[in-house]
Amino acid sequence: MHNPFDEPAVPAAGNPFAPPTGDPQREAVLFSGRGAEYFGIWIVNLALTVLTLGIYSAWAKVRRLQYFYRHTTLGGGAFDYHGDPRAILKGRVIGFLLLLAYNLSFQYSPLAGMLVAVMLAAVMPELLRRSLRFRAHNTSWRGLRFAFDGDTKGAYSVFLKWPLITVVSLYLLGPLWHQRLKQYQFDCARYGDTRFAIDAPVASFYKVYGLALLVVLLGIAGIVALLWPLAAADPAVFVFLPLLLIALALLVQPYLAARLQNLVWNHVRLGAHRFESTVSARRLYVITLTNLLGIVFTLGLFMPFAAIRVSRYRLGCVTLLCAGPLDDFVAGLSADAAATGEGAADLFDVDIAL
Amino acid sequence: MSTSLSEPAPSVAALYFDGRSARAHPATLTLRGHDLHLNATDLSRIDALSTVRLSEPMGQAARIITYEDGAHVEVRDHAALAVLLAASGQRDSAVVRWAFQPRAVLAMLAGLLCALWFAWQFGLPWAARLAAPHVPDEVVTALSQQTLAWVDGGVMTASTLDAQRQQALRDALAAMVRSGGLPAHALIFRSGGAIGANAFALPDGTLIVTDQLVALAGSDDEVLAVLLHELGHVRSRHGMRMLLQGSVSALFMAWYLGDVSSLLAMAPTALIQAGYSRDMEREADDFAARMLRRQGLAPALLADMLEKLAGAHDTGDRASGSLPAWLSSHPDTSERIAHLRSGDFMLN
Numbered sequence: 007m008h009n010p011f012d013e014p015a016v017p018a019a020g021n022p023f024a025p026p027t028g029d030p031q032r033e034a035v036l037f038s039g040r041g042a043e044y045f046g047i048w049i050v051n052l053a054l055t056v057l058t059l060g061i062y063s064a065w066a067k068v069r070r071l072q073y074f075y076r077h078t079t080l081g082g083g084a085f086d087y088h089g090d091p092r093a094i095l096k097g098r099v100i101g102f103l104l105l106l107a108y109n110l111s112f113q114y115s116p117l118a119g120m121l122v123a124v125m126l127a128a129v130m131p132e133l134l135r136r137s138l139r140f141r142a143h144n145t146s147w148r149g150l151r152f153a154f155d156g157d158t159k160g161a162y163s164v165f166l167k168w169p170l171i172t173v174v175s176l177y178l179l180g181p182l183w184h185q186r187l188k189q190y191q192f193d194c195a196r197y198g199d200t201r202f203a204i205d206a207p208v209a210s211f212y213k214v215y216g217l218a219l220l221v222v223l224l225g226i227a228g229i230v231a232l233l234w235p236l237a238a239a240d241p242a243v244f245v246f247l248p249l250l251l252i253a254l255a256l257l258v259q260p261y262l263a264a265r266l267q268n269l270v271w272n273h274v275r276l277g278a279h280r281f282e283s284t285v286s287a288r289r290l291y292v293i294t295l296t297n298l299l300g301i302v303f304t305l306g307l308f309m310p311f312a313a314i315r316v317s318r319y320r321l322g323c324v325t326l327l328c329a330g331p332l333d334d335f336v337a338g339l340s341a342d343a344a345a346t347g348e349g350a351a352d353l354f355d356v357d358i359a360l
Numbered sequence: 361m362s363t364s365l366s367e368p369a370p371s372v373a374a375l376y377f378d379g380r381s382a383r384a385h386p387a388t389l390t391l392r393g394h395d396l397h398l399n400a401t402d403l404s405r406i407d408a409l410s411t412v413r414l415s416e417p418m419g420q421a422a423r424i425i426t427y428e429d430g431a432h433v434e435v436r437d438h439a440a441l442a443v444l445l446a447a448s449g450q451r452d453s454a455v456v457r458w459a460f461q462p463r464a465v466l467a468m469l470a471g472l473l474c475a476l477w478f479a480w481q482f483g484l485p486w487a488a489r490l491a492a493p494h495v496p497d498e499v500v501t502a503l504s505q506q507t508l509a510w511v512d513g514g515v516m517t518a519s520t521l522d523a524q525r526q527q528a529l530r531d532a533l534a535a536m537v538r539s540g541g542l543p544a545h546a547l548i549f550r551s552g553g554a555i556g557a558n559a560f561a562l563p564d565g566t567l568i569v570t571d572q573l574v575a576l577a578g579s580d581d582e583v584l585a586v587l588l589h590e591l592g593h594v595r596s597r598h599g600m601r602m603l604l605q606g607s608v609s610a611l612f613m614a615w616y617l618g619d620v621s622s623l624l625a626m627a628p629t630a631l632i633q634a635g636y637s638r639d640m641e642r643e644a645d646d647f648a649a650r651m652l653r654r655q656g657l658a659p660a661l662l663a664d665m666l667e668k669l670a671g672a673h674d675t676g677d678r679a680s681g682s683l684p685a686w687l688s689s690h691p692d693t694s695e696r697i698a699h700l701r702s703g704d705f706m707l708n
Contacts, residue, residue: 038419038420038421039419039421040419040420043418043419043460045465046458046460046461046464046465047418049465049468049469049472050458050465050468052472052616053468053469053471053472053475056472056475056476056479057475060615069416072415072416072418073418073421076415076418076421076422076424077418077419077420077421079422082375082384083375083377083382083384083434084421084422084424084434086415086424110499114498114499114502147382148377148382148383148384149377149378149379149380149381149382149430149431149432150377150379150381150382198381198382306616332382332384333381333382333383333384334381334382334383335381335382
C-alpha cells in the first residue's frame with residue numbers, strides 16, 4: 007500500500023505538464039486496482055468461460071487486461087488495452103491445436119513426435135514475435151500506441167538459437183540469453199515515434215542468477231543435512247523432500263522476480279527519459295507467500311486479490327525519470343501508431359509471458 | 361429524461377488526447393441534446409453521441425470516451441459523469457452490471473459452483489461416453505503399451521506361474537469369449553509384488569492378472585469371474601472414458617490455477633483420476649454375471665472372489681507401503697457382493 011514515491015510525486019501529479027526544471031521530474035507509476043472490485047470481473051469471466059466451454063476466455067482476457075491497464079496511471083494519463091478478442095481467440099485455437107498435435111504425435115510414434123517438435127520449434131519464434139507485436143500495438147498511453155518492430159531474424163536468434171546454445175552450454179550461458187532477449191524486446195519497442203533502449207550489462211544478469219543459484223545450492227545442502235540424520239532412523243522422512251524443494255523454489259522465485267525487474271527497468275531508456283525500479287525481494291517474498299496461503303485456504307478464490315496485490319506492489323515500485331515534458335511525445339510516422347488500431351486482427355496473440 | 365432549458369447542461373472535467381501526440385488538453389465535456397461538446401483552451405469539438413464509445417466502469421479507473429478519429433478523453437470525475445450519463449439515457453451492458461453488484465457476484469459464484477458440479481458429475485461422463493468410441497485404435501494401443509511398460513518398469517515383475525496353468529486359463533477365457541461376441545483381448549500374468557492380489561484391464565483389451573490373485577482363488581472359475589468383470593470394463597470402454605474425464609479435469613485445473621502457480625495444479629488431478637466410478641463397477645459386475653450365467657456358472661463366484669480380495673487386502677501388511685488399490689477404487693465392495701448374491705439379480 008505504501009509507495010515511497012507517492013510523496014515526491016504529488017506536486018508533479020498536480021501539474022504533469024509543467025515545463026522541465028533542471029532535475030529530472032519524477033513520475034511515479036500508480037496502480038489503483040482493488041481486489042474486491044477485480045473479484046467481480048474475475049468471477050464473471052470465469053463463469054462465462056466455463057459456460058461457453060472456453061470460448062469466452064478471449065473476451066475475458068481483454069476485460070482483465072483492460073482492468074489492470076486502466077488502473078495503471080503515469081503522469082495523469084491512464085494506460086489502455088485495445089486487443090481484439092477475435093484475434094486472441096484465433097491465437098488460442100492455434101496454440102491449443104499445436105499443443106494437441108505435440109501431445110498426440112508422441113502417442114503414435116517417437117518419429118512423428120520429433121517431427122512435430124521440430125515443426126513447433128520452427129514456427130514458435132515467429133508466433134512469439136507476433137505476440138510481442140500484438141501486445142505492444144494494442145497498448146496505449148495518453149492517446150499514443152506502443153509498437154514493436156523486431157524482425158524475424160532477431161526472433162529466431164533469441165527464441166531458437168539462444169535457447170539451444172543455453173542447453174548445449176548446460177545453462178551456463180542462460181543469463182546471456184536472458185540479456186539478449188531483453189535487448190530484443192526493448193531495443194525494438196517504441197512509444198509513438200520514441201524508441202526504447204536497454205543497456206543492462208551481462209555481468210549484472212550473471213550476478214542475479216549466480217546468487218539465486220547459490221541460494222538453491224545452499225538450500226539443497228541444508229535440506230540434505232536436515233534429512234540425512236533423520237532418514238537413518240526412519241526412511242519415511244523423505245516424503246517431506248518435495249515439500250522442502252517447493253519451499254526452496256518459493257524462496258528463490260520472488261528474489262529472481264524482484265532483482266530482474268529492478269535490473270531491467272533501471273537500465274531502460276525511452277528517448278532521453280529513464281526509469282527507476284526499487285522492488286524489494288523481501289517485500290515481494292512476503293506478498294507471494296501470503297498470496298499462496300490465501301489461495302490454498304480459499305480453494306483459489308483469493309487469486310484475483312493475489313493478482314492485484316502483486317501488481318500494486320510491482321507497478322508502484324516503478325518511477326519514470328522525465329528528461330523533458332511528457333507532452334512532447336508525438337505519434338510515429340506509421341499510421342498504426344495512431345489509436346485506430348487497424349491491422350491487429352491478422353496478428354496472433356499467443357500470450358506467452360516473458 | 362430531457363434537460364429543461366432552465367437547468368444548466370451537465371458538464372464534466374476531463375483530459376483530452378488527440379491521438380497524434382501525447383499532449384494532454386484539460387477540457388470540459390457538456391451534453392446538449394444528442395451532441396457531446398468538448399471545450400479546451402485551444403480547441404473544441406462537437407460529436408453526435410452515437411459516434412463515440414464509452415469504456416465500461418471499472419472502479420476508480422478513468423473512463424475513456426473514444427472518438428471515431430482515434431482521439432479520446434479520460435474522465436476521473438465519476439459523479440459528474442454519472443449525471444451526464446443519466447441525462448443521455450446510457451445504460452451499462454449486462455456483463456458490466458454483473459461484475460460490480462455484490463448480489464450479482466454472489467449469484468455468479470453460486471451458479472458457477474453448481475455448473476461445475478453438474479459438469480463434473482453428469483456432463484463430463486456423458487461427453488466421455490460419446491467420445492470414447494471415436495478415439496483411434498492406434499492411440500488406444502499406444503496408451504495401453506505405455507501403461508504396460510510403466511507396470512513392467514518396476515511396479516510388477518515376471519510371473520512365476522507355470523506355463524501350463526497360464527495356458528489353461530487363457531483357453532478357458534477364450535472359450536467363454538468366443539460364444540459371447542466380446543472385444544479382442546490378451547491375457548497376461550505378472551507377479552504383483554507390493555500390489556498383491558489384483559487384476560486390471562488396459563483400454564486395448566490387455567488383461568493383467570497377478571499370481572497372487574490366481575493363488576487366492578479357490579478355482580479357475582473364480583479367476584474367470586474376475587476376468588469377465590475386467591472384460592466388462594474393456595467392452596464399455598471404461599478405461600478410455602476415465603482417461604478422457606481425467607484429462608479434461610486436469611486441463612481445467614491447469615487453466616484455473618495456471619496464472620498463479622502450476623505447482624498447485626498437479627495435486628488435485630491426481631485425486632480426480634482415482635479409479636472407476638461406482639456405476640462403471642456395477643456395469644462390469646452385471647456384465648460378468650450375465651456371462652457367467654450363460655456358461656452355467658453362478659454370479660456368486662465373482663462375489664466370493666470380491667470377498668477374498670477384500671479380506672486379503674484388509675489383513676495385508678499396510679506398513680509395507682502397499683496401497684490397497686483394488687479397495688480404493690472399489691469403495692462399496694460389500695454392497696456389490698450383496699447385489700451379486702441377491703435373487704433379484706437373476707431377473708436382470
